[in-house]
Amino acid sequence: MSDAVQHPDLPPTYHADPAILALAGWLGDMVAPADFPETRIRFRNDRAAAGVGLAELPDTQWAAHFGRFAPLPDNLPHPLALRYHGHQFRVYNPEIGDGRGFLYAQMRDAGGRLMDLGTKGSGQTPWSRSGDGRLTLKGAVREILATEMLEALGVNTSKTFSVIETGESLWRGDEPSPTRSAVLVRLSHSHIRIGTFQRLLALEAADEMEQLIDYCLAHFPGPPPPEDAPGRDEPAIRLMHAVVERMADLAASYMVAGFVHGVLNTDNMNITGESFDYGPWRWLPAWDPGFTAAYFDHAGLYAFGRQPEALHWNCGQLAVALRLHAETAPLVAALERFGPLYMAAVARRWCWRLGVQSQGVEADTQLVAACEQAMREGALQPDAFFFAHRGGRGDAAGALGEVLASYAPVASDHPYWSDPAPQSMLIEEVEAIWAAIAEGDDWGPLRAKVESLRRMGEAHGAPPVPAGHA
Template sequence: MPRLRVPWAVACFVWACGVGCGDLDPLCPSWGLCRAPLALNASPPWQGCGETWWGAAGLSLWGLSSDSLIDSFPIDPIQENYVRNVRNCIFSVVYPTPFKSKVLLVAVSEDVIENILDLHISVQGTSDFLQFVSGGKVIFGSVPLAHRYGGHQFGSWAGQLGDGRAHLIGVYTNRHGERWELQLKGSGKTPYSRNGDGRAVLRSSVREFLCSEAMHYLGIPTSRAASLVVSDDEVWRDQFYNGNIKKERGAIVLRLAKSWFRIGSLEILAHSGELDLQRRLLDFIIQEHFPLIAVNDSDRYLEFFSTVVSETANLIALWMSVGFAHGVCNTDNFSLLSITIDYGPFGFMDSYDPNFVPNTSDDEGRYKIGNQANVGLFNLNKLLQALKPLLDPRQKQLASQVLEGYGQHYYTRFTELFRAKLGLLGDDENDNYLIGFLLKLMEDRRADFTMTFRELSEITEDQLKELHIPEEFWALQDLGKHKLFSEWVSMYLLRLEHNKGDTDVKRRKRMTEKLGYSEYSFQIRRTPSLGRFSANQHHIYPHTSERILWHWRQTKQEKDFPSRTTLLLLVSALVAD
C-alpha cells in the first residue's frame, strides 16, 4: 500500500458509497406544520402519509429545529419561490429542490456526524439520511430558510445578494452545548438566486468539503462539512469564465457553522434603512454568540465591533500562516463570527508569491494573498459604516479608533505565528526583520512555502552552521542558491541561541508539532463503476461516477512527500490516472 507524508493533519474519514434513493419529494409542503415540538415517542404529524420516518436507530428524536430563527425575526410573507427584491425580513421560507436523478453519497465526515451532530456513523447507510442530506426530505422541526443579505463585491456595493443556492435547514444544539446551523449548498433556487440555477457542481463541492475539514484540523476557524452527495442531474458551468460552457454533475454539501451571518447581513439592513430590524439582528447575534457582551450594555455594539476587528485580524493571519488565499473576500463572504466560510475559488500557495491569485476571474488581483489583510480592513470599514446609524457620536469615534488598531492586531498575530513556524521562543525586537528577510528570499527564489518551513523543522543546527543541506531537503537547497541565504542563516542561528532552556531536538520537535506535520497512509477501494479524477493546478475534474474510500490512518512512515501545498493536488494524487 502506498503511503504519503502530508503537511497537515486531515483527520477526516471520507467515505463514498453507492446508496440510491427513490422519489425525493419534500416531506412537509406546509412549513407551519413542522413547528410543533416532537414529544418523546410521538409520531410526526405527517407519518402515515406514505413517508418513511427515521427509525429508532436513526434520527427519530433528533433535536433539529428552526424555531430559534423563525421566532426571532420577521419572515418573508411571500411563500412563492421566485427571484425578487425582499424587504423587512431576514429569511425567506423556501424548500430545497430535489435532484431528478439517482443520488449517491460521496463523502461524510465522521467527526462531524458523531461529535457535532451526535449521530452514530451508521446513519450514513440509511436511505432517509441520504434523502435528508440531498434536500429530498425535510425532517420534523426543520423549516428550510434562505437568508437575505447584501455585500460589497470587488469593492463595489452589489445590493441584495442572499442565499442563492443554499438552504438553512435548522439549528442543532449538541451534547456539548454547541449551537450549529445546518445548511445545504447546491440545493436549488431561492428568491435570491438572481440569474443562477441554484445548483453546485461536484468539482466545487469536493473542494469545499475537503478544504473546510482540512482547515479545521489546521486549527483555523472555519465552517465544517458533514456530507457530500452527487447526482446525474446536468449542470452547465463556464469553469474558467472564458465562454466554454461544459456539462457537469450536480452535487450538494451539508455544511455547518455556528452562524452563517456575515457582514453583508448587516449591510443590507443599513442600506435599506431597516434600522429596527438591524438592531434586532445584532442583539440576537450578540446574545447567541458573544457571551462576554451584556445584551443590555449601551456599548454592546461597540464591543461587538471591537471583537470582530480583532478576531478578523487573527483569522487572516492564520490564513497567511498556511498559505491560504480565500479568493473572494467580499463582505458577503466575511463571517461576523470571524470564521472561514464560502469556499469558492480558493487556493493554497505553492511557491511563495505575495501576488498569488487563485481566482481566475480576479483580473486585477484584488484578492491576491498578499492583499488579504488590506481587504480585511476594507471589509471591517464597511461593517463600521453599517453600524454607525446605531452608534452615538462618542461610540463612532471610539469605533474608528478600534478600526485603526486593526493593523497592529494583524501584525502582532502574524509575527506570533511565523515566530512559532521558525521555532523561536520569547520575543525579540528583530523577529519581524528575521521573518521578513526570509520571506523576501523565498519570494526571490519562488521557494516552496510549505516545504521551506517543513525542512527547517527537520534540518539540524549543525547542518545549518556548515550550510550543509542534505539532498532530500530540496526546498532549502533551492533557497540556498540565494546570495543572501547564508546571511539569513547566521541571523537565524544567533536568534535560536536566545531560546532559553531549548535544545535542537526540542526545537525540531516543537516546529514539527506546530506546523501540524503528521504522517498518514491512504487506501483506495475500487468498484466496477469507479471513475477517475485528474488535476490541473487548483481544480479537480470529475469524469464519471466515483465510489472511493479514502481512509486516512495515522502511521509512523517517514517517507517524504514532495510538497505542493494545494490540498486538492494531494487528494488528486490519490486518485489520478
C-alpha cells in the same frame, strides 16, 4: 437549548435549537429544496457530525436529511434562504442573497455553541436571479479539500459536512460540460454576514439591526473590548470589537497557511470569523504576495498579500452599517485595533506552524520577515518551507539561520514530522484527485487525501489563541 423530546433515531447528544426563527420574518425567505433525480452519498463527515449528535444516522436517513432535506426533529420546519447585500469587488450590490443555498438546521455542539447547517447547490431561491441554484460535483470536491486542509492548518473554517451527488447534468462556462452535480452541506457557527448588516443599513431598519446585534452577542459573544475602549458597554461597539479581533486572526491564518481565498466580498464574511463560501481558492506554489486565485480578479484586489487589507476594509463596512446604533468615534477606535491584532496573530500563528516557542511579537515579527525573505529569494513553496524548518531543523543560512537559532523548538514526537515530504494542496494535485473521480469514478485518492490531511492536523495540534481568550 431545546428541551423537546429526543427523536428516537438520534442520540441525546443531538440538541436542536432553531434560534434563527426569532429573526426569520425579516432575515430570510422560507424555500423548498430541489427535487433531485438521485441522492448518492459521496462524503459524510462523521467527525464533524459527532460533535452535533448526528454521526449515528444511517445512510438512508443521512440522504433523506442532507439530500432531500427532510426537516430534522424539533428544528427549522422549512429551509431559510437568507437575505443580505454586499460589496462584490468593492462594488455595492443590493440584489444578492442565498441564491443556491439555505440555512437548513441549527443545533448545539458538545461545548454548547450554536451551530448551523447550511447548503450549497440545493436549488433555486428568490435570490437565484438567472442561476440554476446548483453546484457542480467538482466544486463540492474542491470544498472538501479546502476545508480539510484549512482545518489542518489551524484556520477557523466551516466544515464540509456532507456531499451528495444528485444525478443532474450541469453546464458551466468555466469547466468542461456537461458536468456532474452535487449538493453540499456545511457546518459552521453562523451564517450571519457583514452583508446582512449592510442590507439593514440600506433599508434603515434600525429595529431589525438591534435584534441582529442582540442575536450575535447572545450566540457569538467573544471577549469584552479593552478596558479603555470608548463605548465598550454599548452592544454595537462590543460586536464591532469582537468582529475586528476575529477578522484580524482570520487574515493572519490565511497568510500563515499560504492560502488565497479569492473572493473576499462582504457577503462572504461571516461575523464569527469563520472562513467559508469557497470558490476559486488556491494555495501558493511559491511565496508571492501578488499571487491571485480568481481568474476574474484582473486588478489583483484579493491577491495573497492584499488579503489583510481586504478583511480590514470589510470590517470598515461593518462599522458603517453599525452607525445605525453607535457613534462613529468608538467604531473607528475598534477598527484601528485591526493592525496590531493582525501582527500579533501572524507572529503567534507563525511560531505555532514553525514549531518554535514565541519570544513576543517584536522578536517573532523579525522571524517572520526572515522566513519570508528566504522563501522569496529561494522561490520556496510555503508548505515545504515550514516542514523543512519545523522546530528549527533544516539547514537555514544567512539571516534566517541567525534568527532561527535563537528559538527553542516545541517538542513533538508525531510521526508526521518524519515523513519524507509534507502535505500540500497545489492545483496539480487537486486536478488529479478530481480526474480520478471524473474519469474512473475513483474516490480513493480523495479519501486518502482527507485521511492524510487529518493526520497532519493531529501533528500540528490546536492553533494558539490570544491571551485572555478561551
